[in-house]
Amino acid sequence: MSLAFGGLQAVEQVSFGVTQGAVKAVIGPNGAGKTTLFNLMTGFLTPQAGRIVFGGEEIQGRPPHRIARRGIARTFQLVQLFDHMTVLENVMVGRHRLSRSGLLAGALQFPWTRREEKEIRAKAMEALEFVGLADRARQSAAVLPLGLKRMLEIARALASAPTLLLLDEPASGLDTVETERLQDLILELRRQGITILLVEHDMGLTMEIADEIAVLNYGRLIADGVPRAIQKNPEVIAAYLGTDWQT
Amino acid sequence: MTPPRFFNRWLLFAVVVLVIAVFMDDDYYYTLLNFIGIHTLLVVGLNLLLGYAGQISLGHAAFFGLGAYTSGILTATCGVDPWLALMAGLAVSGLAAFLIGIPALKLRGYYLAMATLGFGIIVYIILNEADGLTGGPSGLSGIPSLSLAGFAFNTPRRLYLLIWIILGIILALSANLVNSRTGRAIRALHDGEAAAESLGVDTFRLKLKIFVWSALYASLAGSLYAHSLNFIAPSSFGFMFSIKLVTMVVLGGMASIWGSLLGAGALTVLPEVLTVFHDFEVVIFGAILMVVMIFLPRGLVRGILDLYESRRYKREGGTFPV
Numbered sequence: 001m002s003l004a005f006g007g008l009q010a011v012e013q014v015s016f017g018v019t020q021g022a023v024k025a026v027i028g029p030n031g032a033g034k035t036t037l038f039n040l041m042t043g044f045l046t047p048q049a050g051r052i053v054f055g056g057e058e059i060q061g062r063p064p065h066r067i068a069r070r071g072i073a074r075t076f077q078l079v080q081l082f083d084h085m086t087v088l089e090n091v092m093v094g095r096h097r098l099s100r101s102g103l104l105a106g107a108l109q110f111p112w113t114r115r116e117e118k119e120i121r122a123k124a125m126e127a128l129e130f131v132g133l134a135d136r137a138r139q140s141a142a143v144l145p146l147g148l149k150r151m152l153e154i155a156r157a158l159a160s161a162p163t164l165l166l167l168d169e170p171a172s173g174l175d176t177v178e179t180e181r182l183q184d185l186i187l188e189l190r191r192q193g194i195t196i197l198l199v200e201h202d203m204g205l206t207m208e209i210a211d212e213i214a215v216l217n218y219g220r221l222i223a224d225g226v227p228r229a230i231q232k233n234p235e236v237i238a239a240y241l242g243t244d245w246q247t
Numbered sequence: 248m249t250p251p252r253f254f255n256r257w258l259l260f261a262v263v264v265l266v267i268a269v270f271m272d273d274d275y276y277y278t279l280l281n282f283i284g285i286h287t288l289l290v291v292g293l294n295l296l297l298g299y300a301g302q303i304s305l306g307h308a309a310f311f312g313l314g315a316y317t318s319g320i321l322t323a324t325c326g327v328d329p330w331l332a333l334m335a336g337l338a339v340s341g342l343a344a345f346l347i348g349i350p351a352l353k354l355r356g357y358y359l360a361m362a363t364l365g366f367g368i369i370v371y372i373i374l375n376e377a378d379g380l381t382g383g384p385s386g387l388s389g390i391p392s393l394s395l396a397g398f399a400f401n402t403p404r405r406l407y408l409l410i411w412i413i414l415g416i417i418l419a420l421s422a423n424l425v426n427s428r429t430g431r432a433i434r435a436l437h438d439g440e441a442a443a444e445s446l447g448v449d450t451f452r453l454k455l456k457i458f459v460w461s462a463l464y465a466s467l468a469g470s471l472y473a474h475s476l477n478f479i480a481p482s483s484f485g486f487m488f489s490i491k492l493v494t495m496v497v498l499g500g501m502a503s504i505w506g507s508l509l510g511a512g513a514l515t516v517l518p519e520v521l522t523v524f525h526d527f528e529v530v531i532f533g534a535i536l537m538v539v540m541i542f543l544p545r546g547l548v549r550g551i552l553d554l555y556e557s558r559r560y561k562r563e564g565g566t567f568p569v
Binding site for chain 1 (some may be wrong): 442
């Protein structure tokens with residue numbers, strides 16, 4: 001699987017790929033265009049030039065729900081949960097692309113609809129157990145503390161069984177313990193074969209888990225490689241990292 | 248909702264409906280209940296659109312009117328079987344909603360509110376002006392009653408059974424819908440459209456489906472209305488009634504199936520009980536809408552429960568009884 005594109009004014013001539021099964025981080029100063037990148041990849045924005053290729057097919061300009069149905073899931077920089085639904089219901093929506101019951105089926109409750117509903121519930125609970133939120137299944141999503149909200153959003157994305165998972169600043173607002181849990185979670189997901197692309201500011205986390213790192217600055221790609229190389233790159237050090245990350 | 252409680256509510260509903268049918272004799276109250284039933288049918292449909300999906304329709308009376316007039320014209324003027332005419336009404340309203348919805352829902356913002364506002368006015372004007380077809384402002388009379396295997400629904404009590412059995416079925420279907428995959432998708436698109444899209448929910452298509460679905464409820468209500476009064480006039484299907492419906496949704500509680508019954512019931516009974524309503528109806532409905540939106544935005548029942556909860560919170564020294 002590869003991803004390559006060049007694009008919008010906020011993102012200029014950016015071109016890079018993501019290796020299947022790897023964890024890749026996109027770093028850079030605020031405003032460098034990292035979230036714009038995610039929005040381009042998930043169909044919320046259309047590039048003015050360039051292509052985005054996923055699984056051998058071009059996906060740029062396609063509507064978000066179509067891209068999601070191909071197996072790309074994402075979380076958002078500012079957590080976007082469904083506040084009027086419970087923790088479990090939030091994750092059950094994650095199963096949407098893998099279930100079929102429509103409006104009539106929902107109203108009439110056919111036997112196959114009920115069976116599907118049981119399966120949706122079971123898979124959603126699995127995702128909740130994976131992130132450690134199973135005991136809060138019936139709570140309203142709105143009352144969770146931020147760290148758990150981020151976990152819930154990840155569980156919801158995982159419920160859709162993605163092959164590519166985009167995490168937008170998942171560690172933002174998390175304390176040390178929560179960040180460690182996040183780290184373990186991401187490493188476990190990589191072990192399960194999910195490709196992960198994350199935008200992050202937490203360099204400790206990034207350097208621990210990333211196989212590759214791409215660096216953006218002012219909408220341009222200034223480096224793309226393994227963490228060791230990135231840490232030594234003078235342009236990256238000047239623009240963003242500083243000198244604390246030499247190993 | 249856990250299964251046992253769910254089951255009990257429907258049982259209670261059925262029991263209450265049947266007990267009333269057996270023991271009550273007053274035609275006035277039956278007529279009142281029939282209006283409550285028809286209004287509830289309208290309000291539940293609008294609630295699915297407004298409360299659950301978060302889409303605003305300011306012209307729902309138009310679909311009510313399309314159902315009523317399609318049924319009325321086909322049965323009174325063309326002698327079509329009432330049940331077939333009812334189906335035709337559903338088709339007309341559904342198609343109209345589909346055609347309006349496609350352009351209106353593609354755009355972001357309050358375009359559906361504008362489009363439905365305009366559509367409501369257009370339908371009202373047509374009902375008044377096309378008097379060859381609709382009978383104009385003086386209305387359409389001679390609409391036959393519905394009947395089933397020879398049993399004619401031509402008394403208030405019989406109509407009560409017809410309306411409330413249909414309503415019971417519709418309420419059950421709606422409750423099922425809300426807790427299903429589609430129901431969750433609808434609630435999700437209200438809470439976070441971008442997030443819903445990112446999970447594979449085709450939000451445009453879903454909004455369109457629920458808009459058409461709510462128009463079907465309104466059309467059904469319109470047909471039942473036409474066959475209850477055996478007479479319909481455009482004045483029942485104007486902008487004011489659309490606003491009354493929104494007020495009923497808001498008062499009873501957005502995104503609440505049973506709240507729809509409460510809102511419809513309260514605002515159907517109140518004008519009957521308080522004669523002051525007659526002259527100031529518009530003002531009072533407007534005032535109710537404002538007061539509820541400002542002080543109890545989640546509707547009467549949830550609002551009162553919330554108030555009670557927060558009083559308890561303050562009394563118990565700030566520790567929330569979770």
